[in-house]
Amino acid sequence: MKFSVIQTGIGFLCAATLTLGMVVLPISPASAQAQPSQAQIEQFRRLPRAQQEALARQYGIDLSLLERQGSAERLEDPETIRPRDERDEERRSREARGEREEREKREPKELKPFGYNIFAGQPSTFAPVNNAPVPGNYRIGAGDTILVQLYGQESINHTLVVDREGRIHIPRLGPLTVAGLSYDELKDLVRHQVNTRMIGMQVAVSMGELRSMQIFVLGEAHQPGAYTVSSLTTISQALLASGGVSEIASLRNVQLKRAGETIVEFDLYDLLIRGDASKDRLLQPGDAVFIPSRGPMVKVDGQVVRPALYELKAGETLADALRFAGGHTAGAHLPAVRVQGVRDGQRAVMTLNASAQGAQALRDGDEIYVPRVAEAVDNAVMVSGAATRGGAFEWRQGLRINDILRSPTQDLLPEADLNYGLIVREASETFALKLYQFDVASALRGVQEHNLALQPRDEIIIFSRFQRESDRIRAGFASEDERKEFEMMRELLREQNRQRSERNRVPESELVIYSKNSRYKLLEQLSTRIRTQGQVDGTGRMVRVSGEVRFPGEYPVVENASVGGFIAAAGGLRDSAYLARAEITRTILEDGIANTQYVPFNLYDALLGSATVDVKPRDQINVFRIPEWQNSVDVTLEGEVRFPGTYAVRRGETLRDVIERAGGLTDYAFTRGAVFTREEIREQERQRLQALSRELRQEMASISLTDGSPVNYAELSQLLNDLVGTEPVGRLVVNLEDILTGRSDRDIELRDGDRLVIPGQRNTISIIGEVQMPSTYRYDGSLSVRDYLERSGGLKRRAENRGIFVVRADGSVVPYSQRRGWFSSTSRVDLQPGDTIVVPLNTSYQDNLQLWATSTQILYQMAVAIAAINSI
Known part of the structure; x- marks a missing residue:
């Protein structure tokens, strides 16, 4: 008999081999760090006490440490089963996570056989489990350990092992035959013997270590073979100990064989589905658990609790398969269960009512699909x-x-439009749409005309009063989260717009984010549905409303259509709407030719209902503006006026009129340097800058391809960036002094957004452009242009000497040139306070690019205007 002894408390291993009549041989200290196995510890514990003490003295080992170690390890079960997937860890580590996820996305989810993963394990040791609770019907056999505790007059503990004869020997009582008795019968026997033969003593009986036994797991097991297991092991535990079943094993007919006979056939579905373990018998030494190959398999998918592959026994039906799958879900459509399989050598499909045809027999390979009920709600x-x-x-x-x-306060949002609502009704047979318009406020009050009766599957649409999300936010109807989302979406649109080419870039005012409940959003999908249901005669289902309405656009034709209804759909009339006359533009098809017809009508009478105006599909309702109507025009005055601010002026008022309303100018006003800007001119300048940038790029490319001359791309690129990035001023040159003196031919009729900036007194001359030191000097009437240029250090090498010009304080441009001849003298420009001398770049250095001078002149003029405004 061989054994190993290990002492972990002092950190080294001593091992010895005991052979009857031979000397004990120790293992070298080099192997002292090895850990003892459970079998070695058990073997040491079974040695007689004298031999244990002798070995401990021989190797200098504290016997108490080994005893405590053994007892501590006996408290824990050895890990007899570990997940089977651990054996594939090395293979999984070689497979990249990204590839695995991508494959799972491409491949549809594959259903797996039911129940196989429950038993999927891999044995890690063959050591039996010894501390499991013992049931009362457990049969005592040879090798079991029985613990007998006597107490009363004295306290005595006995650890008794059932010998091969099936007996135990209790001191003072003698041998008792216990083999074959149940655990409960054993306790009754020992208690009776003690009570009758040992006066004054009582006894407590419990089970110690149970006997081990060898069984066989055969057939389609994951790891067939012989296993040493506890005497409490059942069929299911044996399957777990062997690592479960293989991929082709049967779970419906696991057989327990004893002495060549089949004791029981265990259907694991009874255990897994119904929790019935009545056939999960205890095993005996030498038993064989046999797992045959699986029988017919069917696939159950769709609206069931547990989609999987299930094994069928002979005679099992559709109802049985659905029961195995846990039954159907609440969304299952049982009248149309699909069963697809092979019949007479070809694919066949059956549509069965699972409630009425559950007894339908199934065959191997059938695929059962339980469909989902329709998403539509009919009631x-x-x-x-x-x-x-x-x-x-x-x-x-x-x-x-x-x-x-x-x-309206509890059931509608504060932004709801109470004048316009729609009911969308879809015919169940043809899906044809019918629309009914109603006044929301009247419907809530119960007015019969608008409080329409509803039918199943109707849709009530309530619109918002706001078309743009920005208007809704300014009105205070948006939450904080909605404001943040709006800012994020607006910034995204701006970024996308910046990434577009200059030709496709749109003004920021056109980057509109519509409210989710706006007419634009809610009618977009509805209009698409309507257009796909065009009439046989070619007529459309939309009417266009244009002119003086809040939301011009196309609106669907409703069953109760009227002019007033379409005006309400367009958000109502503007203040400028002309009520005495409106017009319908109608296209009529006659003999295949489209003719346009104009139908005038009184809008006021039509809205009151006193006049009937027919509205047909594809009509256009035009609401005119009141003649001579002009909305209020806002004009801003800044700088040296007595009452600066924004003034609302009527149509036809001029610049002189609004200055008089502002109290006139102050004593410090520099009228010659006034800057008047207009939005219309600003937009024209923006378009001109974009056109110049495109033309300059084209000319650069043309020169490089045709002339082959070198081009200074750094300076050209800088000019292009300046052109694109410069914000236009929109300055209109005005002579404010003549206007204020009463010259009506110099006066200007005001428009919305006009701005007049009047700076204070200036007595300076500025020099910018290609000079050594651009600067500003105090005005001196005795100095000429050349004098100021010399004070600025003179011209640069690339200055255009003949292109020098002077920008007056009012924005006008005066060229400066030198003429020499027999009968001519040098011309002289009389400088005035506030003038700016501009020295442009010599275009010959840029290979005669004709747009260069024009571009630089525009930039210089803008710079002068911006400087005048910023000096206020």
């Missing part, structure tokens, strides 16, 4: 748009709008 009415509680509402007979929408 409901939908509410969408600017409603507090959108979604489905139960329909009942006699249901009307105000049965769902009762209060």
Whole structure:
């Protein structure tokens, strides 16, 4: 008999081999760090006490440490099973995570056989489990350890092992035959013997270590073979100990064989599905658990609790397969269960009612699919748009709008438009759409004309009063999260616009974010549905409303269509709408030729209902503006005026009129340097700058391809960046002194957004451009242009001497040139306070680019205007 002894408390290993009649041989200290196995510890513990002490003295080992170590390890079960997937860890580590995820996305989810993963393990040791609770019907056998505790007159503990004869020997009582008795019968026997033969003593009986036994797991096991297991092991535990079953094993007919006979056939589905373990018998030494190959398999998918592959026994039906799958879900459509399989050598499909045809027999390879019920709700009415509680509402007979929408404050959002609502009704047979318009406020009050009766599957649409999300935010109807989302979306649109080419870039004012409940958003999808249902005769289903309405656009034709209804759909009339006359533009098809017809009508009478105006599909309702109507024009005065600010002026007022309303100018006003800007001119300048940039790029490319001359791309690129990045001023040159003196031919009629900036007194001359030191000097009437240029250090090498010009304080440009001849003298420009001398770049250095001078002149003029405005 061989054994190893290990002492972990002092950190080294001593091992010895005991052979009857031979000397003990120790293992070298080099192997002292090895850990003892459970079998070695158990073997040491079973040695007689004298031999244990002798070995301990021989190797200098504290026996108490070994005893404590053994007892501590006996408290824990050895890990007999570990997950089977651990054996594939090395293979999985070689597979990249990204590749695995990509494959899972490409490949559809594959259903797996039911129950196989429950038993999927891999044995790690063959050591039995010894501390499991012992049931009362456990049969005592040879090798079991019985613990007997006597107490009363004295306390005595006995550890008794059932010998091969099936007996235990209790001191003072003698041998007792216990083999074959149950655990409960054993306790009764020992208690009876003690009570009758040992006066004054009582006894407590418990089980110690249980005997081990060898069994066989055969057939389609994951790891077939012989296993040493506890005497409490059952069929299912044996399957776990062997690592489960293989991929082709049967879970429906696991057989327990004993002495060549089949004791029981265990259907694991009974255990896994119904929790029935009545056939999960205890094993005996030499038993064989046999796992045959699986039988017919069917696939159950769709709206079931547990989609998987299931094994069938002979005679099992569709109802059995659905029961194995855990039954159907709440969304299953049982009248149309699809069963697809092979019949008579070819694919066949059956559509069965699972409730009525559950007894349908199944075959190997059948695929059962339980479909989902339709998403449509037939007994409901939908509410969408600017409603507090959108979604489905139960329909009942006699249901009307105000049965769902009762209060404008509780059932509608504050932004809701109470003048316009739609009911979308879809025919169940043809899906044809019918639309009904109603006044929301009247419907909530119960007015019969607008409180329409509802039908199943109707949709009530409530619109917002705001078309743009920015208007809704300014009105205070947006939450903080909605404001943050709006800012994020606006910045995204700006970034996308910046990335576009100059030709495709749009002004920021056109980057519109529509409110989610606006007419634009809610009617977009509805209009698409309507257009796809065009009439046979070619007529459309939309009407265009244009002119003086709040939201011009196309609106769907409703069953109760009227001019007033379409005006309400367009958000109502503007203040400038002309009520005495409106017009319908109608296209009529006659003999295949389209003719245009104009139908004038009185808008006021049509809105009151006193005049009937027919509106047909594809009509255009034009609402005219009141003649001579002009909305208020805002004009801003800044600088040296007595009452600066923004003034609302009527159409036809001039610059002199608004200055008089502002109290006139102060004594410090520098009228010659006044800067007048207009939005229309600003936009024209922006377009001109973009055109110059495109033309300059084209000319650069043309020169480089044709002339082959070198081009200073650094300076050209800088000029292009300046052109694109410069914000236009929109300055209009005015002679304010003549205007204030009463010259009407110099006066200007004001427009919306006009701005007049009047600086203070200036007595300076500025020099900019290609000079050594651009600067500003005090005005001196005795100095000429050349004198000021010399004071600035003279011209640079690339200065255009003949292109020098003077920008007056009022924005006008006076060229400066030298003429020499027999009968001519040098011309002289009389400088005035506030003038700016501009020295442009010599264009010959840029290979005669004709746009260069024009571009630089525009930039210089803008710089002068901006400097005049910023000096206020």
